Amino acid sequence: KGGFIWALKNYDGDVMSDMIAAAFGSLAMMTSVLVAPDGTMEFEASHGTVTRHYYRYLKGEKTSTNPMATIFAWSGALKRRGELDNLPDLVKFGEQLEAASLRTLEDGVMTKDLLPLVEPGFRARGADSGEFLDAIAARLA
Structure with a gap:
């Protein structure tokens, strides 16, 4: 269920988060927040790039790249910027983006990497990257 903080040096955190995310099915669902001693923060997706998907995209092929960690890295950064600048x-926009993204998954629309993780009886369909982002945008609107 979460609810804990695990302080590690950057490389150790990379290794451990990758192992944990892989055990639960998808690196694309894990974000990371790096906090410096002075309180400076960096928000990032824990995973690396998906080069093979990018090359398919360049050829005009559809991909099913899971953007959740990237979305939550951006929403976290936007919320932090809003806090710092009193905006x-x-x-609120960062919170709404996160809620729309989670609602999309709860409604059974997800990228294909998540389909094997769906519990029996839950109706889900695999979407390509564009369909998934469009579904999030529709809920955000």
Whole structure:
């Protein structure tokens, strides 16, 4: 269920988060927040790039790249910027983006990497990258 903080040096955190995410099915669902001693923060997706998907995209082929960790890295950064600059609308937008993304999964629309993780009886369909992002945008609107 989460609810804990695990402080590690950057490389050790990379290794451990990759192992844990792989055990639960998808690196694309894990974000990372790096916090410096002075309170500076960096938000990132824990995974690397998906080069083979990018090359398919360049050829005009459809891909099913899971953007959740990247979305949550951006939403986390937007919320933090909103806090620092006292921009409540920016914080609210970050929260709404996260909620729309989670609602999309809860509604059974997901990228194909998540389909093997679906519990029996839950109706889900695999979407390509564009369909998944469009579904999130529709819920955000």
